[in-house]
Amino acid sequence: MxxxxxxxxxxxxxxxxxxxxxxxxxxxxxxxxxxxxxxxxxxxxxxxxxxxxxNTPLYDSRLPRTAVLIIAKHSTEKTSIRGVSRVTGHHRDTISRYYHLIGEHAEKLNDYFIHDISAGDCEMDEIWEFVPKKNKNLLTTDSEELGDCWSYTCFKRDSGLFLAFESGKRNIDTCADMLVRFFNRMELPTPENKISIFTDGNVQYSICLPELYCEPCLDYGQVIKVKEKNKLVYVIREKIMGNPDSKAISTSVIEGYNNKIRQRLSRFGRKTASFSKKLNRFISALNIFQFVHNFIEVKSSHKSPAMLESITDHLWNWSEFLNYHVQF
Structure with a gap:
């Protein structure tokens, strides 16, 4: 039967x-x-x-799933592509192709899951890298996307959720693109349920934020660190919009997470031979890190940041991530 x-x-x-x-x-x-x-x-x-x-990274794959899983796990462990090639025995172009496929998959899932996040304290900062050479080594014939690359990142303070990022030149356009993505992923705040945003002294934030949020719904403060001869002299905590608590104005949490990115992704090292050769590969790596940080890694109490924000009810694993299909 x-x-x-x-x-x-x-x-x-x-x-x-x-x-x-x-x-x-x-x-x-x-x-x-x-x-x-x-x-x-x-x-x-x-x-x-x-x-x-x-519609997953495993589609039309000539490698067994176990091999793709091993490659995926190496993507956030500060191992160079050549290093992964030596460990797995697969060609570096194969490793790079799977990294890109997994990054595109991670981007889809990040856009799908991260939305309507409740208002709270959020910190924003920038992290520097270069693709594939520094500005001082650029030629006049080089593409505009090459050279110094800045990733504008945003984390939610209490849960550690990696909310949004945007990579590009350190200008107001890149900042605005990150803030629009952040705005689309958050619940609309109200005067009774404000959102608090804290940044460094970058004036780009103070220009872009008033275009997205009205002052009664936003508490915005800046941390300005004054240095002399590369040594911190004193810190200024300035209220820009609304009335944030002066003691809460800080970017120490996101600075710690940005340091985690440098420690986990070799292409983000300040002095490294594992730098990105193309901007899209650079963005793919950060998309993978964002999903892994939010859904697979434990933040506290055996829960991931996504669990703390009630985005998911369980701790994900790599296999579930690679096999997941978006559906509406």
Whole structure:
């Protein structure tokens, strides 16, 4: 006697289907396995087949899943691509390609999961790197995206959630793009439920923030560190908008997380031979780190930052991350 079939959790993964990644109204049945052993499905709406790895980094992979899993785990452990190549035995171009695929997958999941985050204390800062050479070594014929690269980052103080980042030149456009992404991922604050933002003395934030938030809904303060001969002399805590608590005006939390990025991603080292050769690879690495930090790594009480923010109810693992399908 044939047992009752379990529910089909996957949605149609064919982009041309009107029910692409849509849960409600889907009509999908299992249809055996392909030659690689992957489960195959049939969508009755678009009348096309697809396999379970479609739209994941594992799709059309010539490496076994265990090998891809090992490569993925090395992506946030400060190991150079050549180093991973020596450890795994796979060519460096293969490692680089999987890093890029995993980074694109992480970006999709970050956009999918991080939204409607409750108001609270948030810190913002910038972290410097170069792609693939420093500004002083640029030629006049080099692309505009090469040279010094700054990543504007934002973390939520209490949960440690890595909310948003934007990488590019250190200008107001890059700052504005990060703040728009941050704005879209947060709940709209109210005068009764304000959002608090703390940054360093970068004037770009004070120009862009008033365009997104009205003053009754925002408490914004800046930490200005005065140095002489590379030594800290004193710190100024300045209220820019609203009425933030002077003692709460600090960027020490995000400075610690930015240091964690430098410690975990070799391409972020100040003096390194593992620098990024292309900007999109640089962004992919940071997307992977963002997802791993938020969903896979423990923050406190055996919970990840995503669990503390009630984005997910469990601690993710690498296999779940690589196999996850976005659905609406």
């Amino acid at each position: 044939v047992g009752k079939r379990g529910p089909i959790l996957i949605t149609c993964q064919n982009p041309d289907c009107t029910y692409f990644q849509i849960e409600d109204g889907k009509n999908i049945t299992k249809n055996g396995h392909n030659s690689a052993g992957n489960q195959q499905y049939y969508c009755h709406h678009c009348r096309r087949f697809f396999i379970e790895t479609k």
